[in-house]
Amino acid sequence: MNRPILYSFRRCPYAIRGRLAIAQSGVEVELREIVLRDKPEHMLDISPKGTVPVLLLPDGTVIDESLDIMHWALAQNDSDNWLEADRNQIDQLIKENDHEFKCWLDKYKYSDRHPEHSQTYYRNKCELWLVQLEELLNQNRESLVAGGKSLADYALLPFIRQFAHVDLDWFNAADFPHVQSWLSDFKESDLFLGVMKKYKPWKESQELIVFPE
Ligand SMILES: N[C@@H](CCC(=O)N[C@@H](CS)C(=O)NCC(=O)O)C(=O)O
Known part of the structure; x- marks a missing residue:
C-alpha cells in the first residue's frame, strides 16, 4: 500500500x-x-x-x-470534531500563537542567545499569552474555544508544553490552574x-x- x-x-x-x-x-x-x-x-x-x-x-x-x-x-x-468550533476564533488563536507567542517562547528558551533582556523578561512576555489562555479555558470549560477541544487546543498545546518545560518548577508553581490541568490532561492522554x-x-x-x- x-x-x-x-x-x-x-x-x-x-x-x-x-x-x-x-x-x-x-x-x-x-x-x-x-x-x-x-x-x-x-x-x-x-x-x-x-x-x-x-x-x-x-x-x-x-x-x-x-x-x-x-x-x-x-x-x-x-x-x-476538531473543526466544529468557531473557525475565526480557532484561526486567530493559532495566528497569535505562531506569530507572537512563539517568538517570545524562543527567546525565553534560548535567553542566552538574546542577552539584551533577562530570561524573566522573556518569560513575562510569554505569560501575557498564558493569562489569555487561562481566561479562555475558564470560560469555555477546559477548551480554548466553546464546544469542546478543537484544532486550536491541539495546535497550541505542544507550544505550551515547550514553554512549561523550560522551567517546570516555575510553571508548576505559577498561578495558571486551568492551563496547568489542560496541559497535564493532554500529556497523560493516549493521543499525546x-x-x-x-x-x-x-x-x-x-x-x-x-x-x-
Ligand atoms: N512554519 C513551519 C515551522 C516549522 C519549524 O520551524 N520546524 C523547526 C523544528 S521545531 C525546523 O524544522 N527548523 C529547521 C532547523 O532547525 O533546521 C510549520 O508550521 O511547519
Missing part, C-alpha cells in the same frame, strides 16, 4: 501538532524521524526550506506547513503518548515505520 511519507522530529512542536492530527484521523503514514542537523536529501529535495514536518502524498503533493498538514488530516477524517513514541533516525535501508501504530 502506498502511504504518504511524513518527515518528522519527535520534540518539535510543529511536528507534534502534525502528528496529533494525523493520529486523530487514523490515516496511516510512513514516519521518517529526522535529525535537524543532518536532514535527509530526499526531504530537502521535496521541501528545500528544510523545516519539519513535511508530508509527501502518493500523488506527489508536498505539504510542508504544520497547519496545512493538520487540515489535510482533518479533511480525511474529523470524527472528534501515542505521538511521542521514540524512533531511531530514518535510514533508507530500515524497515518501514507505520504511524499511527
Whole structure:
C-alpha cells in the first residue's frame, strides 16, 4: 500500500501538532524521524526550506506547513470534531500563537542567545499569552474555544508544553490552574503518548515505520 511519507522530529512542536492530527484521523503514514542537523536529501529535495514536518502524498503533493498538514488530516477524517468550533476564533488563536507567542517562547528558551533582556523578561512576555489562555479555558470549560477541544487546543498545546518545560518548577508553581490541568490532561492522554513514541533516525535501508501504530 502506498502511504504518504511524513518527515518528522519527535520534540518539535510543529511536528507534534502534525502528528496529533494525523493520529486523530487514523490515516496511516510512513514516519521518517529526522535529525535537524543532518536532514535527509530526499526531504530537502521535496521541501528545500528544510523545516519539519513535511508530508509527501502518493500523488506527489508536498505539504510542508504544520497547519496545512493538520487540515489535510482533518479533511480525511474529523470524527472528534476538531473543526466544529468557531473557525475565526480557532484561526486567530493559532495566528497569535505562531506569530507572537512563539517568538517570545524562543527567546525565553534560548535567553542566552538574546542577552539584551533577562530570561524573566522573556518569560513575562510569554505569560501575557498564558493569562489569555487561562481566561479562555475558564470560560469555555477546559477548551480554548466553546464546544469542546478543537484544532486550536491541539495546535497550541505542544507550544505550551515547550514553554512549561523550560522551567517546570516555575510553571508548576505559577498561578495558571486551568492551563496547568489542560496541559497535564493532554500529556497523560493516549493521543499525546501515542505521538511521542521514540524512533531511531530514518535510514533508507530500515524497515518501514507505520504511524499511527
Ligand atoms: N512554519 C513551519 C515551522 C516549522 C519549524 O520551524 N520546524 C523547526 C523544528 S521545531 C525546523 O524544522 N527548523 C529547521 C532547523 O532547525 O533546521 C510549520 O508550521 O511547519
